[in-house]
Amino acid sequence: MKIAYFDCFSGVSGDMILGALIDAGLDVETLRQNLAGLHLSEYELKASRTRKGAIEATDVQVVVHSEVAERKLIDIEGVIAGSELPEDIKQASAAIFRRLIGIEATIHGAHPEDVHLHEVGGTDAIVDVVGSLLGLRLLGVEKVYASRLPLGHGFVRCAHGLLPVPAPATVELLRGVPVIQLDVEGELVTPTGAAILTGVVEGFGPFPAMTVDTVGYGAGKSEFEFPNLLRILIGSTTQKAARATEQVVLLETNLDDMNPELFDHIMQTLFEAGALDVFLQTFQGKKNRPGVILSVLCHPHQAQDFSTIIFAETTTLGIRYETMDRLCLDRETAWIDTPHGQVRIKVARLGEEIVNLSPEYEDCRRLALESGKPLKEVYAAAEAAARQWRNQHE
Secondary structure (H helix, E strand, C coil), X not given: CEEEEEECECEECHHHHHHHHHHCCCCHHHHHHHHHHHCCCCEXXXXXXXXXXXXXXXXXXXXXXCCCCCEEHHHHHHHHHCCCXXXXXXXXXXXXXXHHHHHHHHHHCCCHHHCEECHHHHHHHHHHHHHHHHHHHHCCCCEEEECCEEEEECEEEECCEEEECCCHHHHHXXXXXXXXXXXXXXXXXXXXXXXXXXXXXXXXXXXXXXEEEEEEEEECCCCCCCCCEEEEEEEECCCCCCCCCEEEEEEEEEEXXXXXXXXXXXXXXXXXXXXXXXXXXXXXXXXXXXXXXXEEEECHHHHHHHHHHHHHHCCCCCCEEEEEEECCCEEEEEEEEECCEEEEEEEEEECCEEEEEEECHHHHHHHHHHHCCCHHHHHHHHHHHHHHHHHHHC
């Protein structure tokens, strides 16, 4: 599997991501041709060689030649929807902008539909986001990981006046992401850079187990005592290696004063919202009252949304949270035929080797109810069919 790791020792921005991808082998003319599918004529994508300290890198600039009306979310979604981009790139790009503009709206007390990206910034951001997603695809990258993110201090001037560094939008985007404070006056992580990384990265932390094939450096526009660069390492995982670790957040709360009939609804609500896992544990609380610990596992950028659900749906007054690493096998779903009907099976792989597979319980239960057969009989037939499928696909 081809993976990429962003080493953000000096921060990250949209143009630094594009520069790193081009420096790592992305053909800039091919990128321009793909970006032409946006049908935006007011800009030019420029890439040049530069030096930051002792390191050569690629500097990318999105030069806007004409005045452009301020774009709101509906305008940006219209540009993306009307483009000739691949459908998955359209969806991923729109999702990044919806999250970025939603956060901006919350910060400024406005409705997302009323928030706009200013002239040059709007075009620049669209090219940065879409170009980064296209670049990763053109380089054949399947999974993306990144280091913890360094943050500077001070103030940055923008359309809203002076804002503290890191910018409020950046702070919100980085909820659940590991960060480190550097004694540097200046903006190291921009909102666009944070939006792109949190939209594509599976885990933030140390270098994943990989064989490095290519290294690229994207230049930032600031001058610090250290090189203002973003480094990307592109390579492959070994055939027998498990998937690299990803960061997750564990939310927990103790409940000892809630109607237990509500737990089924709470679990369904959390799963439907995209929780990675939800589980309950009993405990003995203060005054010897029996209680339940509600635990929710989610991606870092989802932590705030799930906290809101927990507060709304339970009687809790507080939530504990912890960021941790998770190591997972690669997983896929396949359909198999059984004497009772079709059933999905979950397939887990360690590299190319199938190490585990199991029938989907709900499918077996549905077939048991439809056929009138005992569930254990339907499940056993599904397990036998799964073993046959495994023999054919190993």
